[in-house]
Amino acid sequence: MGKVNxxxxxxxxxxxxxxxxxxxxxxxxxxxLHLTGTKEGCGTGDCGACSMIVDGRLITSCxxxxxxxxxxDVTTVEGLLANGDLHPVQQAFIExxxxxxxxxxxxxxxxxxxxxxxxxxxxxxxxxxxxxxNLCRCTGYTKIYEAVMTAxxxxx
Amino acid sequence: MxxxxxxxxxxxxxxxxxxxLGRLDDDVKILAGGQSLIPLLNMRLARPTALVDLGKxxxxxxxxxxxxxxxxxxxxTQRTVERSQLVKDRLPVLYEATRLIAHPQIRNRGTIxxxxxxxxxxxxxxxxxxxxxxxxxxxxxxxxxxxxxADFFVTxxxxxxxxxxxxxxxxxxxxxxxxxxxxxEMTRRHGDFALAGAGVTIALSGGECSxxxxxxxxVDATPVRSKAAEQALVGQELSExxxxxxxxTARDEIGEPLSDNHASSEFRRHLAGVMTARALTEAxxxxxxxx
Numbered sequence: 356m357g358k359v360n361x362x363x364x365x366x367x368x369x370x371x372x373x374x375x376x377x378x379x380x381x382x383x384x385x386x387x388l389h390l391t392g393t394k395e396g397c398g399t400g401d402c403g404a405c406s407m408i409v410d411g412r413l414i415t416s417c418x419x420x421x422x423x424x425x426x427x428d429v430t431t432v433e434g435l436l437a438n439g440d441l442h443p444v445q446q447a448f449i450e451x452x453x454x455x456x457x458x459x460x461x462x463x464x465x466x467x468x469x470x471x472x473x474x475x476x477x478x479x480x481x482x483x484x485x486x487x488x489n490l491c492r493c494t495g496y497t498k499i500y501e502a503v504m505t506a507x508x509x510x511x
Numbered sequence: 512m513x514x515x516x517x518x519x520x521x522x523x524x525x526x527x528x529x530x531x532l533g534r535l536d537d538d539v540k541i542l543a544g545g546q547s548l549i550p551l552l553n554m555r556l557a558r559p560t561a562l563v564d565l566g567k568x569x570x571x572x573x574x575x576x577x578x579x580x581x582x583x584x585x586x587x588t589q590r591t592v593e594r595s596q597l598v599k600d601r602l603p604v605l606y607e608a609t610r611l612i613a614h615p616q617i618r619n620r621g622t623i624x625x626x627x628x629x630x631x632x633x634x635x636x637x638x639x640x641x642x643x644x645x646x647x648x649x650x651x652x653x654x655x656x657x658x659x660x661a662d663f664f665v666t667x668x669x670x671x672x673x674x675x676x677x678x679x680x681x682x683x684x685x686x687x688x689x690x691x692x693x694x695x696e697m698t699r700r701h702g703d704f705a706l707a708g709a710g711v712t713i714a715l716s717g718g719e720c721s722x723x724x725x726x727x728x729x730v731d732a733t734p735v736r737s738k739a740a741e742q743a744l745v746g747q748e749l750s751e752x753x754x755x756x757x758x759x760t761a762r763d764e765i766g767e768p769l770s771d772n773h774a775s776s777e778f779r780r781h782l783a784g785v786m787t788a789r790a791l792t793e794a795x796x797x798x799x800x801x802x
Contacts, residue, residue: 357518376519377513377515379549382513398550398553398554400549400613400617403616406616414619415616417549418545418550418617418620419545420542420549420562422519425521487615487702
């Protein structure tokens with residue numbers, strides 16, 4: 356049950372580390388790299404709280420093993436900060452009140468980022484589809500959809 | 512949520528993977544996209560002692576036209592299938608089935624081969640494979656063989672694959688010109704596994720049904736064909752009454768659907784009839800039926 360040596364980039368910085376093969380990407384990022392912005396919700400790929408962007412695709416990091424990230428380019432919510440400034444998506448969640456308890460928020464923000472990277476001016480249906488894998492038990496989603504509209508420069 | 516420890520292997524070629532699987536005598540599991548297996552590992556419902564991760568085998572990631580069909584490498588993600596113009600243009604039923612799978616995060620990692628080999632009876636790909644009579648290409652240390660969809664799904668989460676077999680490709684025949692199709696399901700929430708679903712292909716000659724195929728999923732241990740309902744349709748003048756009676760036949764034909772906290776067995780049976788009628792109607796309209 357030996358460790359596995361993997362190389363990857365996370366939020367722009369390169370790492371080469373030994374990981375336990377049974378660790379998920381989520382666990383490695385939180386426990387080994389101490390990036391705790393990403394949350395664990397269900398651990399079964401249903402809630403989206405642990406969403407990250409890996410090689411340009413939104414994924415649930417509880418359903419990806421750390422060794423599967425070998426050679427990948429990973430972005431977590433921490434990686435959205437640029438020179439100490441919040442990303443426009445983060446700013447939009449604040450402005451519209453798209454955050455209540457905040458547990459789903461890192462995942463929601465990563466899902467929004469992935470959506471806007473591909474679809475800069477999404478329709479409401481695009482937003483519903485893009486965020487379909489992210490559960491929020493507080494807001495009823497309306498404020499979150501408004502955050503995505505705001506982040507994409509569209510009127511609510 | 513932590514999986515139990517296991518040895519991890521990540522072969523870079525199919526040959527290497529097959530020889531590794533032939534050699535390992537542990538309780539080995541093959542890892543593809545991991546969207547079914549990793550949750551099972553996290554919950555420790557699966558506790559293999561070794562994993563063979565196929566994720567680095569780039570040669571199994573492709574979608575191409577092949578001898579009147581579309582061949583898809585087992586490691587192709589559901590997202591890649593969904594975004595394939597070839598699939599959307601030539602095999603829209605596969606595109607529609609893919610759109611029903613879970614949500615973006617899952618489709619970004621989940622693979623077509625993984626979904627078929629996992630064989631969840633409520634999943635979309637096993638059903639669409641049975642509907643279209645797909646062929647499965649399988650490699651093991653002893654060579655390559657092809658298994659038809661009708662022989663591939665054995666029972667709940669069980670296929671004709673042996674422990675050292677690797678599913679490498681699934682090949683879907685194209686539908687003939689004029690054949691109508693439908694693939695629908697009923698879920699509690701968007702992206703959930705289907706409580707019940709139906710896939711249909713139908714062809715009309717004049718107003719008469721000349722071909723019908725009905726596959727139901729989520730209602731038995733594997734996706735199932737409703738042969739009695741198909742027979743009730745072929746050779747008959749298509750009408751709303753005929754569709755209603757074929758749906759009734761399909762509903763009565765299935766065994767004992769699963770009963771769980773999502774739906775009772777009776778409700779799943781009821782839904783199977785509703786899904787059959789709706790799918791038949793949609794497929795018939797695509798085949799040119801005007802009612």
